Amino acid sequence: MGRIERLLCVSLFLAALLTVSSCGGPEASAYGVVDLKDSPVLPESLAVYIPVPVTARPQVASYTLPVDLSRVAGLDRRSLPPEVLSGLAENGFAVKEGGRYEYMFQLYREKPGCPFVTVDAVCQAFLGMCAGIRMELERGELRREMEALVSSFVEAAKGIYGRARGPVREAARTVLGFAGVAAGLLGLEAGLPPEVASAVEEELALVEGASESRASPVLGLREDYRVFQPHGYYRREPELAEFYRAVTWLGRWVVFPAGMDGWGSPADRLEAARRTAVLVGALHMGTAEEEPPLLLWDHLYQVTRFLSCSTVGLDVAAVSRAMEEVLGERFPLSRLEDDTLLERLAETLERDAEKGGGLERDPWDAAGPGFRLLETFTEPGAAVFGELAPGDVPGREKPRGLDLPASLGSDRALQLLSDFYGEAGLPGYREKVRELHSRSSSIEPARARANLVWSVFRNCLSLLRPPGEGYPAFMRSDAWRDRDLYLFLASWVDGVSRDREWKEVVGGLASDGGTGAGGGNAPGKGYVEPRPEVYALLAADADMLRRGLAERGLLSEDSARKLDSFYRLAMGLKSMAEKELTNQPLSAEEYSALEDFGDSLLELLAVPAGEGGGYIVPDPSAIVEVYRDEEEGTALRLAVGRPTIYYVIAPVEGRPTLTVGAGYSFYELWGAGEAVPTPEEWRLTVGSGQVPEASAWTHSFLK
Numbered sequence: 001m002g003r004i005e006r007l008l009c010v011s012l013f014l015a016a017l018l019t020v021s022s023c024g025g026p027e028a029s030a031y032g033v034v035d036l037k038d039s040p041v042l043p044e045s046l047a048v049y050i051p052v053p054v055t056a057r058p059q060v061a062s063y064t065l066p067v068d069l070s071r072v073a074g075l076d077r078r079s080l081p082p083e084v085l086s087g088l089a090e091n092g093f094a095v096k097e098g099g100r101y102e103y104m105f106q107l108y109r110e111k112p113g114c115p116f117v118t119v120d121a122v123c124q125a126f127l128g129m130c131a132g133i134r135m136e137l138e139r140g141e142l143r144r145e146m147e148a149l150v151s152s153f154v155e156a157a158k159g160i161y162g163r164a165r166g167p168v169r170e171a172a173r174t175v176l177g178f179a180g181v182a183a184g185l186l187g188l189e190a191g192l193p194p195e196v197a198s199a200v201e202e203e204l205a206l207v208e209g210a211s212e213s214r215a216s217p218v219l220g221l222r223e224d225y226r227v228f229q230p231h232g233y234y235r236r237e238p239e240l241a242e243f244y245r246a247v248t249w250l251g252r253w254v255v256f257p258a259g260m261d262g263w264g265s266p267a268d269r270l271e272a273a274r275r276t277a278v279l280v281g282a283l284h285m286g287t288a289e290e291e292p293p294l295l296l297w298d299h300l301y302q303v304t305r306f307l308s309c310s311t312v313g314l315d316v317a318a319v320s321r322a323m324e325e326v327l328g329e330r331f332p333l334s335r336l337e338d339d340t341l342l343e344r345l346a347e348t349l350e351r352d353a354e355k356g357g358g359l360e361r362d363p364w365d366a367a368g369p370g371f372r373l374l375e376t377f378t379e380p381g382a383a384v385f386g387e388l389a390p391g392d393v394p395g396r397e398k399p400r401g402l403d404l405p406a407s408l409g410s411d412r413a414l415q416l417l418s419d420f421y422g423e424a425g426l427p428g429y430r431e432k433v434r435e436l437h438s439r440s441s442s443i444e445p446a447r448a449r450a451n452l453v454w455s456v457f458r459n460c461l462s463l464l465r466p467p468g469e470g471y472p473a474f475m476r477s478d479a480w481r482d483r484d485l486y487l488f489l490a491s492w493v494d495g496v497s498r499d500r501e502w503k504e505v506v507g508g509l510a511s512d513g514g515t516g517a518g519g520g521n522a523p524g525k526g527y528v529e530p531r532p533e534v535y536a537l538l539a540a541d542a543d544m545l546r547r548g549l550a551e552r553g554l555l556s557e558d559s560a561r562k563l564d565s566f567y568r569l570a571m572g573l574k575s576m577a578e579k580e581l582t583n584q585p586l587s588a589e590e591y592s593a594l595e596d597f598g599d600s601l602l603e604l605l606a607v608p609a610g611e612g613g614g615y616i617v618p619d620p621s622a623i624v625e626v627y628r629d630e631e632e633g634t635a636l637r638l639a640v641g642r643p644t645i646y647y648v649i650a651p652v653e654g655r656p657t658l659t660v661g662a663g664y665s666f667y668e669l670w671g672a673g674e675a676v677p678t679p680e681e682w683r684l685t686v687g688s689g690q691v692p693e694a695s696a697w698t699h700s701f702l703k
Helices: 003-022 026-031 082-091 104-110 119-139 141-163 166-185 194-209 238-252 266-285 293-308 316-327 333-337 339-354 383-387 403-407 411-421 429-440 452-464 478-496 532-551 557-581 588-595 597-605 679-688 696-700
Strands: 033-035 093-096 213-215 222-224 330-332 502-504 615-618 622-629 634-640 644-652 655-663 667-672
Touching: 033 266, 082 093, 082 478, 082 644, 093 478, 104 119, 104 597, 104 655, 119 141, 119 238, 119 293, 119 452, 119 478, 119 532, 119 557, 119 597, 119 615, 119 655, 141 166, 141 238, 141 266, 141 293, 166 194, 166 238, 166 266, 166 333, 194 238, 266 293, 266 316, 266 333, 266 339, 293 316, 293 452, 293 532, 316 339, 330 333, 333 339, 383 403, 383 429, 383 622, 403 411, 403 429, 403 478, 411 478, 411 696, 452 478, 452 532, 478 622, 478 634, 478 696, 532 557, 557 588, 557 597, 588 597, 597 615, 622 679
Parallel strands: none
Antiparallel strands: 033 330, 093 644, 213 222, 502 615, 622 634, 634 667, 644 655
16 A cells, blocks of 8 residues: 555544544444534524503593483383393393303394494404314314424434434333324324334324223323323314324323422433433434424424413423533434433423423413423413312312402402302411412413413403493493403313314304394494403414414415404404593494404304315303312313303493393303213203303302
8 A cells, every 4th residue: 555545544534533533432423413503493482472552541431320221222121131121220231141142153143233342252253263273274284294293203213213222222212112103193104113113003002092091002101091082173084183192192291200299210310311312302313305303393382382272391492402501512312321411411401490491381380391292281270279179278168260360369259259158268268369379470471472372361361450440330340340250261261172163154043033132133333342452462462373373384375364354353343442441433434343243253263164165163162170079079160151142231422322242151060070061061061051050159240
């Protein structure tokens, strides 16, 4: 060999040595290298939240209570029940239960009198519209992107598993099995090694069976497989059922349970940190045809988190930052054999989890947020009922719906709990409520907007502040304060309900046979419930969702049209409410918009039914279990049913005028677990009209 050839060989050897040493040696290079430096910057939320300002100072020159009904325009005493007339005279409004209207939009479309647009109807339209957008995404773009993400995830995990050794290989085996199950649920070919494929096949059978609780063959953890049973609209189409099972599977595994009790041993904690690093490392090392895997994860994570009311914990972006801090911007996976580094990584993850992972979580949830690939559904605030249960408040028989607004600072809720149930004075109750209120007050407004239901939940907090001077007379009574609590609880149930069915839109929806408003179907000047701050908040939410989907290329033509339409509607209602509060007349165009309000609601809610044609809308009934006493076998469920009818004497252009609108109904159901209805049983109950009596505290306004 000549001198030049020898120099060339030495140069090649040194170059190879430098390359290997920079990654930690030949063994390390064979494992693969995670490069965090050039990763895309993932946003902390779906989009930047841009508040909509409200500037009106209420100064309504209104009628006084009690009302002389002979001076109310549009009122025919002969056509209204005595209890409604009594409520109108005493409080300026009354709410009637038991109408035959199935949907709020139906009442507004039939125009039984001058329309009264309620916050209830606007909230229900927004939540229903968002559910329809979610369904459309899960049928199409989100499904496609999840398939691409899972395929990339499987291939990267297979590469790590095939090259790794020792504890890293064992961690990769679990991660590969986890990814393989997701692929199987989506009908994708994974090409798994036989020793992994057998556990995956067993796991798939359990997930698709969705009927028992047992140890997971892949994860080794106890799993209640009943959670994988599709519900609501996910049962309409096989593809939607597949999506539901896959996204639920990807969100069930708490890979690193930071802040949670139950570590079996210090070794379990280190193994959880190792699996977390392998899983996130696989996402960084994967490749996809169109978008980088991390961007696909962002699309799936941010959109499902915003639209589906998920818990908030450590996410992939937060874990990536922790890995970079401990392991460096670019590191070989072989470093994950070092238990000292894993101990530092575990400490860093726990530190970041304590801070909220950069995001906001349910302040009532005592458990810290762990790391999941996706997030799982929760009912924000539901933990309140367990913390105010008999075991924590001696002498109490059961939690109540009013516990939720009481824990958020509602003095009226505390007063009703005392007056009707004698419970606000029980030992420890008020102290516990103050503690819960302190926790809820820590929510940062901007971060709470990362989730739709949390955002709507915060929007409705303004309902717990009693309207003062300058608001119409009907809003300044204790009866209206009770109605606001009723609306708050009903909107919460509507927002967190996951078992919503969707029904065909058909012509000739059942009529209530007239409301007795006195105008028949004749048009008249209407009135907007003057809550401009709520309409502004909902408009800002719609704008954030629209921009967040558009920035990710997920905004379809139909979704864009609906979000634009809702934004214009909410902003228009805000403007009308501000005019009403400052005694300015509405324009002819604004009155016309109120006349068409029912059509606007239906257009926002209707979703194409699929290949068969036609349209579907969400069933208005919903039920949510908020508390269960396993020892006693009892449960508390909160529910909404068919709409109530509102009769309101509103100051339309300064003249007391009877207006008619639609609102939520709300029920509390308590009893033995098997006696409290399931979602399907509740729908049948609502359809039959045999609903239970409303809570005693609602009798001030509900007739």
